[in-house]
Amino acid sequence: MGDLFCGIDIGTTNLKVALVDGAEGRTLWLDTVATPRASDGIGPVTDALALLRHIEEMIVRGWRAVGSGQPIAAIACAGIGEDGIGLDASFAPTGHAIPWFDFRAEAESAELRAGNTHCEEAGIDIDPTRTAPKWLWLRRHRPLELDRAAVWVAITDYPAVAWTAEPFMSETLAVRTACYSLKTRAFIPNLLAAAGAPALPPVLAAGAVVGTVRHGALRGSGAADADTLVIAGGHDHPIAAAVILAKDQSRRVDSLGTANLIYAEAPTGRLQDRSPLLAFGTPVRGGKGFACLGVFEFSMAVENFGIDRKALAKTLAFATLPGRPSKSILVPAKGPSQHIGERAALEACSFYGRAMLEAAAKAGAVDGPLFATGGWARSRALVQLRASVFGEAVHTVNEQELTAFGAALLASEGAGRSFVPRMTVQGTVVEPVEEWTRTYNDTYGEWRQQLNSVLR
Numbered sequence: 357m358g359d360l361f362c363g364i365d366i367g368t369t370n371l372k373v374a375l376v377d378g379a380e381g382r383t384l385w386l387d388t389v390a391t392p393r394a395s396d397g398i399g400p401v402t403d404a405l406a407l408l409r410h411i412e413e414m415i416v417r418g419w420r421a422v423g424s425g426q427p428i429a430a431i432a433c434a435g436i437g438e439d440g441i442g443l444d445a446s447f448a449p450t451g452h453a454i455p456w457f458d459f460r461a462e463a464e465s466a467e468l469r470a471g472n473t474h475c476e477e478a479g480i481d482i483d484p485t486r487t488a489p490k491w492l493w494l495r496r497h498r499p500l501e502l503d504r505a506a507v508w509v510a511i512t513d514y515p516a517v518a519w520t521a522e523p524f525m526s527e528t529l530a531v532r533t534a535c536y537s538l539k540t541r542a543f544i545p546n547l548l549a550a551a552g553a554p555a556l557p558p559v560l561a562a563g564a565v566v567g568t569v570r571h572g573a574l575r576g577s578g579a580a581d582a583d584t585l586v587i588a589g590g591h592d593h594p595i596a597a598a599v600i601l602a603k604d605q606s607r608r609v610d611s612l613g614t615a616n617l618i619y620a621e622a623p624t625g626r627l628q629d630r631s632p633l634l635a636f637g638t639p640v641r642g643g644k645g646f647a648c649l650g651v652f653e654f655s656m657a658v659e660n661f662g663i664d665r666k667a668l669a670k671t672l673a674f675a676t677l678p679g680r681p682s683k684s685i686l687v688p689a690k691g692p693s694q695h696i697g698e699r700a701a702l703e704a705c706s707f708y709g710r711a712m713l714e715a716a717a718k719a720g721a722v723d724g725p726l727f728a729t730g731g732w733a734r735s736r737a738l739v740q741l742r743a744s745v746f747g748e749a750v751h752t753v754n755e756q757e758l759t760a761f762g763a764a765l766l767a768s769e770g771a772g773r774s775f776v777p778r779m780t781v782q783g784t785v786v787e788p789v790e791e792w793t794r795t796y797n798d799t800y801g802e803w804r805q806q807l808n809s810v811l812r
Contacts, residue, residue, distance in 0.1 A: 585767070
């Protein structure tokens with residue numbers, strides 16, 4: 357066995373830890389538990405100390421199973437983009453992390469959006485999921501949490517800060533605050549002031565060295581020693597994409613999890629070319645240009661179409677979807693349920709994916725091979741449908757937890773001992789059904805006009 361690298365994925369629903377053998381570039385140990393949640397009387401929140409305990413217990417358990425007594429060489433964390441906490445001078449949390457899906461800051465979001473002249477520069481719209489409205493909400497409703505904070509960190513970065521005693525914010529997470537300039541690669545002072553932001557730490561690109569593991573359960577167990585490096589990670593979707601883009605930055609990613617996220621990089625992109633379907637970010641490994649991120653609430657949309665989960669699972673188990681292409685496709689919309697069949701619902705969601713891919717192309721994203729990842733991508737029938745809607749072949753990836761694996765890959769890169777992923781990056785290639793593609797091309801124009809009217 358070569359060097360041992362640890363990747364952590366702090367997800368909305370689940371917490372995952374992977375230990376990867378640097379000599380073979382493969383996962384030796386992987387575990388998943390539910391992301392620990394508490395309640396603050398309004399909704400679910402994250403207790404950072406409980407989260408850290410869970411992560412350390414998982415790492416130690418995995419290390420004892422496969423580490424052979426060899427300390428981990430480097431660790432990196434990826435995960436949730438917007439959630440964060442204040443830390444006092446001793447690095448103790450001053451409160452709990454409010455999750456991105458909590459809309460308690462809706463009024464603050466509208467207020468900041470109304471006075472925001474930096475939307476283009478930030479590359480991302482201010483909405484209730486972003487960090488900035490949560491800061492303003494805390495200033496108004498729980499001011500002591502920010503008053504007592506010496507610094508604010510993203511919850512995804514918190515374990516790294518706790519282990520190293522070096523506050524920082526991963527750059528792909530800084531973007532999710534909606535207060536970070538993609539022009540200057542620095543926070544925007546006017547937006548920070550308007551949001552009542554606390555003191556913020558230095559921003560580090562993915563793969564940068566944060567420090568070493570100084571103390572705690574990892575040192576006490578032997579899983580880490582004084583030489584174990586802690587490396588900056590970042591936002592879960594870009595970190596997962598980093599694995600796909602490791603050999604070719606022109607590759608695009610169609611991530612099919614709870615949310616569908618399109619990821620592509622635009623080395624010569626222009627901020628003014630951003631579509632309402634996209635958010636811009638920094639490229640996961642840094643460098644010029646932008647990352648294009650299109651997000652669509654895939655699972656929520658399927659539920660809103662009134663689809664029975666068992667019936668959907670049965671449909672997705674086929675090698676090819678039963679039935680023929682629908683001649684009229686609905687635009688997924690919030691509000692009352694739109695009851696349609698399983699195939700029609702998947703077609704509507706796939707049309708939205710096509711629109712996001714087109715928006716990324718217009719923003720300057722390189723038109724490279726397309727890779728499908730995530731839990732839904734395990735269904736060949738769904739991937740074939742999307743290939744037919746997109747009008748191009750789609751590659752699949754054989755890796756259970758790509759975000760945790762991607763964090764481990766970045767840990768190895770940051771340590772200067774990068775491994776070559778041995779998971780099947782090329783996977784299988786799923787070709788479109790030509791007859792379906794012709795039908796979908798005939799109906800897409802009318803569907804796109806309907807979508808444009810919704811976006812206005």
